[in-house]
Amino acid sequence: MKKIKMTTPLVEMDGDEMTRIIWQMIKDELLLPFIELNTEYYDLGLIEREKTKDKVTFDSAYATQKYGVAVKCATITPNKQRVEEYGLTEMWKSPNGTIRAILDGTVFRTPIIIDSIKPVVRNWKKPITIARHAYGDVYKATEYRVPSKGKATLSFVGEDGTEFSKEIYDFECPGVLQGQYNKDSSIISFAHSCFKFAVDTKQDLWFSTKDTISKQYDQTFKLIFEDIYNKEYKEKFEQLGITYFYTLIDDAVARVIRSEGGYIWACKNYDGDVMSDMVSTAFGSLAMMTSVLVSPDGKYEYEAAHGTVTRHYYRYLKGEETSTNPMATIYAWSGALRKRGELDGLCDLVDFANKLEEACIDTLNDGIMTKDLVGLVSEGYAATAVNTKDFILAIKERLERKLA
Numbered sequence: 001m002k003k004i005k006m007t008t009p010l011v012e013m014d015g016d017e018m019t020r021i022i023w024q025m026i027k028d029e030l031l032l033p034f035i036e037l038n039t040e041y042y043d044l045g046l047i048e049r050e051k052t053k054d055k056v057t058f059d060s061a062y063a064t065q066k067y068g069v070a071v072k073c074a075t076i077t078p079n080k081q082r083v084e085e086y087g088l089t090e091m092w093k094s095p096n097g098t099i100r101a102i103l104d105g106t107v108f109r110t111p112i113i114i115d116s117i118k119p120v121v122r123n124w125k126k127p128i129t130i131a132r133h134a135y136g137d138v139y140k141a142t143e144y145r146v147p148s149k150g151k152a153t154l155s156f157v158g159e160d161g162t163e164f165s166k167e168i169y170d171f172e173c174p175g176v177l178q179g180q181y182n183k184d185s186s187i188i189s190f191a192h193s194c195f196k197f198a199v200d201t202k203q204d205l206w207f208s209t210k211d212t213i214s215k216q217y218d219q220t221f222k223l224i225f226e227d228i229y230n231k232e233y234k235e236k237f238e239q240l241g242i243t244y245f246y247t248l249i250d251d252a253v254a255r256v257i258r259s260e261g262g263y264i265w266a267c268k269n270y271d272g273d274v275m276s277d278m279v280s281t282a283f284g285s286l287a288m289m290t291s292v293l294v295s296p297d298g299k300y301e302y303e304a305a306h307g308t309v310t311r312h313y314y315r316y317l318k319g320e321e322t323s324t325n326p327m328a329t330i331y332a333w334s335g336a337l338r339k340r341g342e343l344d345g346l347c348d349l350v351d352f353a354n355k356l357e358e359a360c361i362d363t364l365n366d367g368i369m370t371k372d373l374v375g376l377v378s379e380g381y382a383a384t385a386v387n388t389k390d391f392i393l394a395i396k397e398r399l400e401r402k403l404a
């Protein structure tokens, strides 16, 4: 069989622990036999980050800006214990945080769903994608534990001399205070990423805040989205037959539960943090959650939503058999290859990505799965747990048949 050719390099970001092992298996068994894989390789494993003083992370993000599409393996975010374990000279920052700061993107998380694993919410038939604004709000807030009686004010001094001051509360007893902020530039980026992703995936976009209560803060989010939609995306949405829909967060929650899925739900930072865990758990498992960072100027970084699965890695190092689920990592590759194919006009690469995903779903529908999923399977479906390698080989068998 002739291997599929690529014209532009895909930015490949390798990672750590169990997912690094799986990364290599996926390349060896599911990609290299079929594609003349053209990647620009960056090793984001913690050892290499230490060696390069984290320069490799920055370089990989710049390469993503240059080429437009990246695929990333899960990586360790060092804490104190990791500093000792790896003998680090510094507690390097989260690579995801660094990449996100450079690309200025929004993270979209979508569950992979299969017939035998029923969502907890019975009427959910299609995936729900959460788009979380990953900047500001409570995550960058300034807080104060008010110790005693006293007056709190909100004040602003503009560079041009504008002054604002308003009493927040005249405390008659101890209490708490919090100051939050966000920036128009970040909200604008968030909006563009969401509208672009909706157009790309041809799905409706929902956006929710609490603007009836937060008449300046949340209202600003609402108005920026509305303005950008009307000026730049309305026509495109109408052509595609998709809709943009704004509602209050509490109304959104009720509608989401009653819906059958199949749309994108854009959330402010905190709402997205909470709702994405709710949605992923209700759909089944973090190991079945795909994740893509989309920048406002249309750069894409695909990854799995889970971490490096440390517990499995330590068992693997002891020579024990592991049954780690590679689905989300395979989908990171298929997502990135499909996007590369679309951008470069390579139909056979797009076709390959689709068939790889079909082969994964067929394998699961045939009841061959990793241990984590077997426990989630509904009554009446047969399921056998296999180790990671055998699972990948079962996918390969089906992929070969599809490509023949």
Ligand code: NAP
Pocket (backbone or CB within 6 Å): 073, 074, 075, 076, 077, 078, 096, 286, 287, 303, 304, 305, 306, 307, 308, 309, 310, 311, 312, 323, 324, 325, 326, 372
């Ligand atoms: P984790 O790697 O997601 O694993 C937590 C647990 O979830 C695992 O022990 C396992 O449960 C289950 N699990 C997760 N993914 C699985 C998969 N693919 N197949 C089967 N089971 C899976 O989270 P963590 O243990 O909190 O973090 C480990 C490391 O990952 C940390 O160093 C953290 O910094 C890093 N991390 C990286 C990213 C990223 O790069 N995007 C995200 C999160 C965390 P059982 O052990 O019960 O089987």
Ligand code: MG
Pocket (backbone or CB within 6 Å): 273, 274, 277
């Ligand atoms: Mg969270």
